[in-house]
Amino acid sequence: MINKKVLAIILGGGQGTRLFPLTEKRSKPAVSIAGKYRLVDIPISNCIHCDIKRMFVLTQFNSASLNRHIKNTYVFSSFSDAFVDILAAEQTPDNKTWYQGTADAVRQSMYHLLNHEFEYALILSGDQLYKMDFNEMLDEHIEKGADISIATLPVKPKEATQFGILKTNEESFISSFIEKPSLDKLPGWESEVSEEMKNEDRQYLASMGIYIFNKQLLIDILSDPDTIDFGKEIIPQSIGKHNVLAYQYEGYWTDIGNVPAFFEANISLTDDIPQFDLFSKNSSVLTRPRILPPTKMSGTTIHKSMIAEGCIINAKEIKRSVIGIRSRIGKDTVIKNTYMIGSNSYQEVEELEHNKKEGVPSLGVGENCYINNTIIDKDACIGDNVHIEGGEHLEDVEHDSYIIREGVVVIKSRSVIPDGFRIS
Incomplete structure (x- = not known):
């Protein structure tokens, strides 16, 4: 009606x-x-x-x-x-x-x-x-x-x-x-x-x-x-x-x-009983139906997190984080208190192998990274051995590839973060 x-x-x-x-x-x-x-x-x-x-x-x-x-x-x-x-x-x-x-x-x-x-x-x-x-x-x-x-x-x-x-x-x-x-x-x-x-x-x-x-x-x-x-x-x-x-x-x-309100609204969805309930049968949030494969994970410990469909995750640990569609996370990486928005598309295996050989970050988060108190916008490319520690100890700044607002680090959409990069 x-x-x-x-x-x-x-x-x-x-x-x-x-x-x-x-x-x-x-x-x-x-x-x-x-x-x-x-x-x-x-x-x-x-x-x-x-x-x-x-x-x-x-x-x-x-x-x-x-x-x-x-x-x-x-x-x-x-x-x-x-x-x-x-x-x-x-x-x-x-x-x-x-x-x-x-x-x-x-x-x-x-x-x-x-x-x-x-x-x-x-x-x-x-x-x-x-x-x-x-x-x-x-x-x-x-x-x-x-x-x-x-x-x-x-x-x-x-x-x-x-x-x-x-x-x-x-x-x-x-x-x-x-x-x-x-x-x-x-x-x-x-x-x-x-x-x-x-x-x-x-x-x-x-x-x-x-x-x-x-x-x-x-x-x-x-x-x-x-x-x-x-x-x-x-x-x-x-x-x-x-x-x-x-x-x-x-x-x-x-x-x-x-930015802080947006960050908190997303992270609070990982609470055991969140104030905004996505799982209600009678008041579900409607959105675009996507034809995506199930999320695939290997060797990952997950605590109070939400993982969208179509992800490929080999992380060591994901804690109190929201991982968006088509996200890729490499081996031995730790993600905490982070909203990773995801990607619009996948990269083929040949492109991933070529990027690794050339030392070029691929879509998603690479291997052996530590990321905390961060928003990773769509289609960002984060290399290996990257360390990002957001928090109140950081001053507000603005760079080409990221900004910091009230301790929340925001990696910009389509930014390329090189291997070994640090914010702490």
């Missing part, structure tokens, strides 16, 4: 500079997660599980990889109204500018959106990690007669300083808003939350950047070309003018805003 009342609009994000170099050649929603998915798979999967199967993805920066992934992944029946379509920023005779912000992106796409019947617009971010039943949020929106609904997450005082904080009345409608308040300004901004959240000292409601708008109101609001962003302008300006409801979500949610 398809929920004909709702049209989903997934925002492809801006330049994603804080996630550089992972966004050097791809948009944030196209960044790999868990070794086999893309970030955009998260909101799309949430929508599909809620029978919201009409989706537009609005893109602008480095969108080729994202476009290719969506085209190859989300193919519905020809006899169905379901679709996931890309709306790339475009210049028209009436508009010569690119998207200026989140609201401006929806405004510029409105002509295409209005070609479809809908009563409610569900506006989502393409770079967050969470699972949510949007139908529950929609039911509450309709039941309480809201004009706008905002998904909110109860957070602790220290976390509240990093978000826009919403104050609600007894009926969960939002009465006021403050952007990233300092700790001394937080008293009085508590909202009514569940007992479980109170016991965890999570009494401040942070906006998650997930919105439901009534169709006509969205059209009316976006008729003002001076408002270009939902979070900074439209939402604060709507409070007190329209019925703006806070929908409380108490599950796992993280905004993949920078």
